[in-house]
Amino acid sequence: MNEKQNSSSADSLLNKDKNPSNIVPQKFTLDSTITFRCHPGVSCFTQCCGNITIILTPYDILRLRKRLQLDAVSFLHTYTEPTFLEKSDMPGVKIRLNDAHRCPFVREDGCTVYSDRPTACRYYPVGAANFHQGGQDNQAEEAFYFLIREPHCKGFQEDTTWTIRDWRKDQGVDLYDEMNKRWLELIMRRKSFTTQATLGESAKRMFFMASTDLDHFRSFVFESSFLEKYEVAPEILEAIKNDDIALLQFALKYLESALFGTEVLKMKQEVLKQKVAEIGRQGENSKENFEARAEAELNALKEERNKTRGV
Numbered sequence: 001m002n003e004k005q006n007s008s009s010a011d012s013l014l015n016k017d018k019n020p021s022n023i024v025p026q027k028f029t030l031d032s033t034i035t036f037r038c039h040p041g042v043s044c045f046t047q048c049c050g051n052i053t054i055i056l057t058p059y060d061i062l063r064l065r066k067r068l069q070l071d072a073v074s075f076l077h078t079y080t081e082p083t084f085l086e087k088s089d090m091p092g093v094k095i096r097l098n099d100a101h102r103c104p105f106v107r108e109d110g111c112t113v114y115s116d117r118p119t120a121c122r123y124y125p126v127g128a129a130n131f132h133q134g135g136q137d138n139q140a141e142e143a144f145y146f147l148i149r150e151p152h153c154k155g156f157q158e159d160t161t162w163t164i165r166d167w168r169k170d171q172g173v174d175l176y177d178e179m180n181k182r183w184l185e186l187i188m189r190r191k192s193f194t195t196q197a198t199l200g201e202s203a204k205r206m207f208f209m210a211s212t213d214l215d216h217f218r219s220f221v222f223e224s225s226f227l228e229k230y231e232v233a234p235e236i237l238e239a240i241k242n243d244d245i246a247l248l249q250f251a252l253k254y255l256e257s258a259l260f261g262t263e264v265l266k267m268k269q270e271v272l273k274q275k276v277a278e279i280g281r282q283g284e285n286s287k288e289n290f291e292a293r294a295e296a297e298l299n300a301l302k303e304e305r306n307k308t309r310g311v
């Protein structure tokens with residue numbers, strides 16, 4: 001049972017409640033080795049699936065709800081509860097534990113969603129940290145790993161030795177990291193803004209919808225005036241009609257563009273001219289103005305979305 005503690009962008013996001021005394025004070029690289037094995041024969045089997053906080057990434061949600069054959073709303077209502085991400089004002093979800101404070105997916109013989117388990121469950125007992133200052137694309141990342149050694153975990157008494165690289169491969173972490181990257185960057189970037197401006201309610205709702213409920217986000221793209229405002233290449237449009245992973249990556253690009261004013265998603269020229277004139281009226285190109293722009297734009301888009309949903 002590999003569990004639940006991960007760290008990213010210099011702080012822990014995908015982790016259970018952190019007890020620093022369980023972190024081995026040593027930096028690991030991909031070539032460092034650990035001796036660890038988790039299997040049904042360990043005396044602590046599934047102990048680590050209770051009394052935990054497991055934040056779900058958008059990709060975790062997608063994988064789990066496909067596995068359970070649920071739409072996003074049913075999955076969120078049944079298995080999650082809201083939370084804020086990484087001490088920021090960004091809304092997200094965590095797994096809702098049952099009355100016994102256990103993960104709803106654990107049974108005596110192990111994890112019932114093992115091949116689709118969340119990112120945090122894959123990493124444990126390894127944590128990862130990326131120093132990626134402010135989420136800027138052109139800044140170098142320094143990645144390193146660390147080990148979480150909790151007293152109840154007997155996996156360290158086993159005799160299998162791995163490099164961190166092989167451990168990640170065995171746990172399928174690389175794909176999850178790739179899928180989570182843009183979302184994590186958004187949160188870290190937002191975190192660096194938090195002290196200067198609060199994210200408006202509409203922007204928070206849009207962030208939540210686009211990162212947790214792809215069904216609604218798809219309706220928003222195809223049934224509101226979204227496509228009148230943004231330039232979207234025909235092949236991308238075709239892909240996001242049916243492919244949820246393509247849609248997820250597109251949703252995260254949209255959020256980056258709307259919340260931080262980047263050009264990963266381009267506005268149409270005439271809309272852009274209108275926006276530039278609005279920004280000119282609002283004053284200098286400050287962070288607060290990005291917030292104001294995002295807020296105004298999201299309000300307008302939300303109205304459009306509501307129209308399409310008959311709200």
Ligand code: SF4
Nearest residue numbers: 049103105106111121
């Ligand atoms: S998802 Fe699976 S591995 Fe993760 S806590 Fe739940 S039962 Fe354990």
Ligand code: SF4
Nearest residue numbers: 038044046048153155
């Ligand atoms: S060995 Fe560690 S990871 Fe495996 S079930 Fe026990 S506590 Fe969980």
